[in-house]
Amino acid sequence: MKNLLALDSSSNACSAALLCNGSVTHRWELAPRGHMQRLLPMADELLQAAGLAVNQLDAIAFGRGPGSFTGLRVATGIVQGLAWGADLPVIPVSTLRAIAAGFQRTQPDVDGRLLVAVDARMGELYAAHFRLEGQRLVNDGAEQLVPLADAAALLENVDAGAGSGWQLAPLNQQRPAVCLPELEPDALDILHLARQADAVPVQAHEAKPVYLRDSVNWQKRTRIRTESL
The missing domain is CATH 3.30.420.40 (ATPase, nucleotide binding domain)
Known part of the structure; x- marks a missing residue:
């Protein structure tokens, strides 16, 4: 185009x-x-x-x-x-994929599994996992609406994080080494x-x-x- x-x-x-x-x-x-x-x-x-x-x-x-x-x-x-x-x-x-793309644009040297989590209010998160593979961005599961009480299950094998959901417990207590909670x-x-x-x-x-x-x-x-x- x-x-x-x-x-x-x-x-x-x-x-x-x-x-x-x-x-x-x-x-x-x-x-x-x-x-x-x-x-x-x-x-x-x-x-x-x-x-x-x-x-x-x-x-x-x-x-x-x-x-x-x-x-x-x-x-x-x-x-x-x-x-x-x-x-x-x-x-x-x-x-959610746009946030992942923004993470990849600003952190081009980071590979692995990325969790994008966004504050959905009402004690819930919008969440999705992605694989960062060089310049490739690969979906790693479906987009989800997740209660904060169940959010710890999202952290399995996560190497990086992005999105406002990382400002909330329990995610804010278990941030990976590279995490951009301010990313919109x-x-x-x-x-x-x-x-x-x-x-x-x-x-x-x-x-x-x-x-x-x-x-x-x-x-x-x-x-x-x-x-x-």
């Missing part, structure tokens, strides 16, 4: 990144309650500076979650609106992941946030109904 815009507002941070003819520009700021006010202007700033119109993009990528309920809805709505109006494909990218999803890494061969574009109306909590609650309700039969 020659021209690609990436957006993220899944955490306390808000970011946008633009690939235009081989050059990448980027905006990032901490805006816990300013996603609605900042995300679209960030995208406009990058596009105007590059002299690009939205319909000159090849696609738009975004952090699809898991993450902040409100932030995910903001990013999804903005991306759907931009893509729909310009008839562009959308590339949803996992925010960044549109710069979403841009990178959206350019990979395994990225899957969808139509604008198919772009949906991934909350994880919804799917877990649905599984619980299904199990309860089944057990009651």
Whole structure:
């Protein structure tokens, strides 16, 4: 892809990144309650500076979650609106994988098993394991919603950590030698992941946030109904 815009507002941070003819520009700021006010202007700033119109993009990528309920809805709505109006494909990218990519970008010499853990509130974590293999980033299991009481089980064979969940007990008591608890999803890494061969574009109306909590609650309700039969 020659021209690609990436957006993220899944955490306390808000970011946008633009690939235009081989050059990448980027905006990032901490805006816990300013996603609605900042995300679209960030995208406009990058596009105007590059002299690009939205319909000159090849696609738009975004952090699809898991993450902040409100932030995910903001990013999804903005991306759907931009893509729909310009008839562009959308590339949803996992925010946990984006954090892993950010870790790999900033810690290129670290290999092994990485645990990305994000504070999901309500005494729970969003979590996923990845294998860092040189320049390769490999999924090592499914994304999970994990009660903090069960979080110790995530630590098996972990060599590195990233994400806000590492600020919480019990993870903060058992940090590996290389751990970046301050790392947030960044549109710069979403841009990178959206350019990979395994990225899957969808139509604008198919772009949906991934909350994880919804799917877990649905599984619980299904199990309860089944057990009651």
